[in-house]
Amino acid sequence: MPAKSRFTRLDAFTKTVEDARIRTTSGGIVTIVSLIVVLYLAWGEWLDYRRIIVHPELIVDKGRGERMEIHLNITFPKIPCELLTLDVMDVSGEQQHGVQHGVRKVRLRPAADGGAEIEAKDLKLHADEDAATHLDPEYCGPCYGAPPPTEGTKPGCCNTCDEVREAYASASWAFGRGENVEQCQREHFAERLDEQRHEGCRIEGGLRVNKVVGNFHIAPGRSFSNGNMHVHDLKNYWDMPIPQMHSFTHTVHSLRFGPQLPEAISKRISSGGAYAAGSGATQPWTSHHVNPLDDTKQETTDPNFNYMYFVKIVPTSYLALGWEKTFKGFAQQEDHAAEVGSFGLLADGSVETHQYSVTSHKRSLQGGDDAAEGHKERLHARGGIPGVFFSYDISPMKVVNREARAKTFTGFLAGLCAIIGGTLTVAAAVDRTVFEGATRLKKLRAKDL
Numbered sequence: 001m002p003a004k005s006r007f008t009r010l011d012a013f014t015k016t017v018e019d020a021r022i023r024t025t026s027g028g029i030v031t032i033v034s035l036i037v038v039l040y041l042a043w044g045e046w047l048d049y050r051r052i053i054v055h056p057e058l059i060v061d062k063g064r065g066e067r068m069e070i071h072l073n074i075t076f077p078k079i080p081c082e083l084l085t086l087d088v089m090d091v092s093g094e095q096q097h098g099v100q101h102g103v104r105k106v107r108l109r110p111a112a113d114g115g116a117e118i119e120a121k122d123l124k125l126h127a128d129e130d131a132a133t134h135l136d137p138e139y140c141g142p143c144y145g146a147p148p149p150t151e152g153t154k155p156g157c158c159n160t161c162d163e164v165r166e167a168y169a170s171a172s173w174a175f176g177r178g179e180n181v182e183q184c185q186r187e188h189f190a191e192r193l194d195e196q197r198h199e200g201c202r203i204e205g206g207l208r209v210n211k212v213v214g215n216f217h218i219a220p221g222r223s224f225s226n227g228n229m230h231v232h233d234l235k236n237y238w239d240m241p242i243p244q245m246h247s248f249t250h251t252v253h254s255l256r257f258g259p260q261l262p263e264a265i266s267k268r269i270s271s272g273g274a275y276a277a278g279s280g281a282t283q284p285w286t287s288h289h290v291n292p293l294d295d296t297k298q299e300t301t302d303p304n305f306n307y308m309y310f311v312k313i314v315p316t317s318y319l320a321l322g323w324e325k326t327f328k329g330f331a332q333q334e335d336h337a338a339e340v341g342s343f344g345l346l347a348d349g350s351v352e353t354h355q356y357s358v359t360s361h362k363r364s365l366q367g368g369d370d371a372a373e374g375h376k377e378r379l380h381a382r383g384g385i386p387g388v389f390f391s392y393d394i395s396p397m398k399v400v401n402r403e404a405r406a407k408t409f410t411g412f413l414a415g416l417c418a419i420i421g422g423t424l425t426v427a428a429a430v431d432r433t434v435f436e437g438a439t440r441l442k443k444l445r446a447k448d449l
Helices: 025-050 161-170 182-186 189-195 263-270 409-448
Strands: 052-060 067-076 084-090 103-108 117-122 200-210 214-220 223-226 229-232 250-257 296-298 305-319 351-364 368-370 375-380 387-394 397-405
Touching (some): 084 229, 250 387
Antiparallel strands (some): 103 117, 223 229, 305 351
16 A cells, blocks of 8 residues: 555545445446537537637728729620720819729620620720821821820820820810811721620729729710819710610629628628638528629610619728737738739738628609609709719728637636536436435335345
């Protein structure tokens, strides 16, 4: 028998002699059942430890001087690319007439012929096909009384049809089909326009704008500013060979502000704010960050029609698990020279983007009321520009979603100990009850005999 140490008196776990122990069948069954219960509950505790929850928080957006990206993909099946112009303007006074960077126009066959792609052209200033390299290097085309464009291929000259159109727009003059303009006759501008009359167009790409109240719109004709008014040269739009052959029937395939949340992240949020590793369960009524204008379709046969979408944008951040160790802010927001599409994504999986809600309105430019719908008192203004207009406003509040573990490792260990201790205690009580009951039952039977 080993010598007793000084800690013997402190032993709270007294042991019984092996000879005094009684092993029973019921005790073996209770032991197996309790072991299964411990394993089952321990597995659930482990899954709970691995579970990641998303903490949503609403804060005041304190960003200043930031830029925002708009990504769009819109199809116009009844108007050719040659007639469409994309413009952006905001309350800060910045205007982008005929956006030429980050956007491309895709020519489409007529809807009756299937609407397949014909050609895709990236919009940019001074494209190679517009350079007019075949001209004499000393050639300086006239601008026909309009001020030469500041970004022309040759200062003080209008060497291409597009530069003449730009010069006319800067002077707020209508251009039309370019009759008696040698540059346009040389490039067969009118013939190209007639050739594309029956085509459709898809505009896709991204814009970078100031993060302030503003709007962007797609309308026919070259745009220009006349005083405080924004004007489009609609002559070529109205000169239709066939009445009502053009209209702003359109399909918004996608419209988002900032990067799209990856599908995995969307599932994490839409699963009720929590998920276990490997779990992709989602609930349809908790969908999150779904762009409400995606797959929106509007149809009209009236060329005098105007569609307006009023968008309320809410800045949204998603901070991935462990973000506090690597997060240094969305520094690329200040890098205005970065390529479109680079804003808002960090290497650790964090995302800076925007959600939005939208209301829409449509009206004929000829005015009238809603008597057909039973609302004679509702009048529509006359006049305006046909097209599709998006007016956006920025919310002063910001939604921040932070990933975090549902419990700490110490919490997992505490839960595990509670499971083992509690299960064994209950199992011991059950075993004791069964043993005592069996013993008394044997005594009663012995007396009867």
